[in-house]
Amino acid sequence: MNHTIDIGTVNTLRVERETDPGLFLKAANDDEVLLPNQYVTHTMHIGDLLDVFVYTDSEDRPVASTERPYAMRGEFGFFEVLDITSFGAFVNWGLPKDLFVPRTKQKTPFKIGEKRLLHVDLDEQTHRLIGVEKIQNYLSPAPKTLQPNDVVSALVFAVTPLGYKVIVNHTYEGLIYKNEVFEPIKTGDLKSAFIKLRRHDGKLDISLQRIGTSSGEDAEQIRRLLHEHHGKMPYNYKSNANDISRIFHLSKKRFKRALTALQEAGDIEIKESGIYTKE
Template sequence: MKELGKINSLLINRFTENGAYLALHDGGEVLLPKSYLSGNEEIGKEIEVFVYTDSEDRPVAVTTRPKAILDEFAVMEAKQVTKIGAFMDWGLPKDLFVPNSEIAGKMIEGESYFVRVCIDFKTNRLIGVNKYEDFLIRDTQGFEPGQQVEVLIFDSTELGYKGLIENNFEGLVYKNEVFKPLNVGDKIMAFIKKRREDGKLDLQLLPMGREKYEEGAEKILEVLKVRKFLPLHDKSSPESIKELLGMSKKHFKQSIGQLYKAKKIDIRNDGIHLN
């Protein structure tokens, strides 16, 4: 069934007490349960649905989009861990099953994990796969330093935060370059720092070069417009700067230097005043 695991626009064939039966491309039908009908549907009209199998392995359509569809990744919570595998919350009534053979390490109920939606061709069912590395593309020549990308944070290590780019590429934001809270499952905008020899990408949260300092200067200005004064200067500790502004001391000094040259601020012994 080519519709399995995908978002499809299907024609309504007929209505029954159980719901609406939608036409599949192979000539068959799939049930859209009554609970998903608004009452405005008509026979012969198309409706956008996601198709998967229910607890009895019957194909069923829903109007809810799961956290990930076929061949997509998402961070999902493990609702139940059993001897044969884990059942993940992907936003549908039936949880997504990850077999033990597809789990990279021990899973704990209530914790979140990085999972890809795949088809088990032996059973023709949708399953989750936690062993993600085989799906990633190592050729990252299409990315350039400074390029802005959307990133899904999927793991936290001692080195930094691993992120998925365009559903196919892996990047890393180093912890010593993070000055705001990051959590597994967050979707953020980041910038390519460099391409590594192993095909992975180093990322940074701020734009490269002079644009970075302009963004930091703008942030300081916004804070000063509200507070009029910041008890910070170039002798302040990195911890105080990070606590008040969420940036490194180097970034802070470069930013206030720009503002001072532009005569936007006055730097005194007690801190920074807005001109």
């Protein structure tokens, strides 16, 4: 249970009382917030602990919701621009009240319908949640405690000649190299990934595959796909690398290595027309 009500995050609060507008939820310090009727269900009772997201309504009053935004305070996300005013813009972040992005927090003027990478922050003066496009202030050098193959989240925010720039765990900047991508990926995607290397500048090299993946794991992936395709697929050692990447999410080198392992184990037969599961 939360000691205080924390705007912009998920709070665990106790159902205190029922009123016409909805349920009032209380934190340990006795602060209260309304959970409007639209979020109340018949399974909620006085004394229950509920996990709710707290933000401010159109009159800047704290309000609770059982729904979750696309990104919470301290997180990054891609948001569609819905409306523009002389003092800022409003974007869709998944809640009934749109997220406001002040003009002073925008890099370039927004346009309705486009998507922008934003950091969700709490404005210290107004105590409202806002979106901020100037993201560098929110990125930190990665600590040396991070290790290769640590599992992380990677939000793709830009494409460069080298690869895909990502925000790692909503805190660090990283890069996924293009020649190491064997699955569809685009700006705005949130991927589960692995740390490959921490560079001297505190940025991270990121991989979508576990580092040091064995041929056995790749072979199992091919075996599973063969099973899904009734024991035959029109691919072999001579297949195009792009086709292998698209279908198997493997480099051609790893694909060939896994095929050899499966053939030597007597699990598959490799022909000019493709690969076949042995009965």
